[in-house]
Amino acid sequence: MTMSDDHRVTRAANLIRTVLDFPKPGIRFRDITPLLGDVDAFGDVIDVMAEHAPANASVVCGVESRGFIFGTPLALRLGLGFVPIRKPGKLPGAVVEQSYDLEYGSTMLAIHTDALHPDDNVLLVDDLLATGGTLQASKRLVEQLGATVAQIQVVLELVGQPGRDSLIADGVQDLFAMIGIED
Ligand SMILES: O=P(O)(O)OC[C@H]1O[C@H](OP(=O)(O)OP(=O)(O)O)[C@H](O)[C@@H]1O
Numbered sequence: 023m024t025m026s027d028d029h030r031v032t033r034a035a036n037l038i039r040t041v042l043d044f045p046k047p048g049i050r051f052r053d054i055t056p057l058l059g060d061v062d063a064f065g066d067v068i069d070v071m072a073e074h075a076p077a078n079a080s081v082v083c084g085v086e087s088r089g090f091i092f093g094t095p096l097a098l099r100l101g102l103g104f105v106p107i108r109k110p111g112k113l114p115g116a117v118v119e120q121s122y123d124l125e126y127g128s129t130m131l132a133i134h135t136d137a138l139h140p141d142d143n144v145l146l147v148d149d150l151l152a153t154g155g156t157l158q159a160s161k162r163l164v165e166q167l168g169a170t171v172a173q174i175q176v177v178l179e180l181v182g183q184p185g186r187d188s189l190i191a192d193g194v195q196d197l198f199a200m201i202g203i204e205d
Pocket residue numbers: 085086087088089123124125148149150151152153154155156157185
């Protein structure tokens with residue numbers, strides 16, 4: 023069965039709204055808020071993510087801020103702890119940081135240095151994969167702490183953007199993207 027044969031995935035995909043020229047001219051913004059507002063569809067998305075999670079995952083890491091929306095319920099569903107990867111200046115303890123480029127800008131991400139152990143197998147979660155810059159930086163943060171990325175999950179992949187290829191070139195072997203949208 024492909025993902026598009028799963029009525030749960032089809033319904034979720036139909037609840038993603040496209041907003042033209044947000045936040046900058048030329049960007050087709052994929053807005054997940056209609057999906058989040060539908061409790062059945064939102065619950066289905068977490069179910070499908072949990073069904074695809076690797077059995078050896080020891081912790082879920084989610085990327086601020088939309089990665090938190092999917093990463094925290096997924097962690098609870100899997101019975102795992104959650105580690106936030108945050109934008110700069112937000113985490114109070116000692117951190118490691120990585121800078122990265124976005125489809126519409128450039129910024130940094132950080133993780134607490136004591137958040138992961140070298141034997142952790144991380145399930146890394148975000149809402150959307152576009153250029154891949156966010157998840158590449160996040161993977162580097164996990165690896166800077168000596169842990170391993172067991173799998174990356176995103177709800178939405180912008181097909182035609184370089185994200186998938188750049189993550190694969192970076193050594194990602196397990197990438198689950200629930201919904202692909204031609205960009
Ligand atoms: O693959 P990329 O080109 O890196 O783009 C994907 C990232 O962009 C968005 O986050 P954004 O930085 O807009 O922050 P937000 O989640 O706080 O809205 C999205 O939630 C992903 O994290």
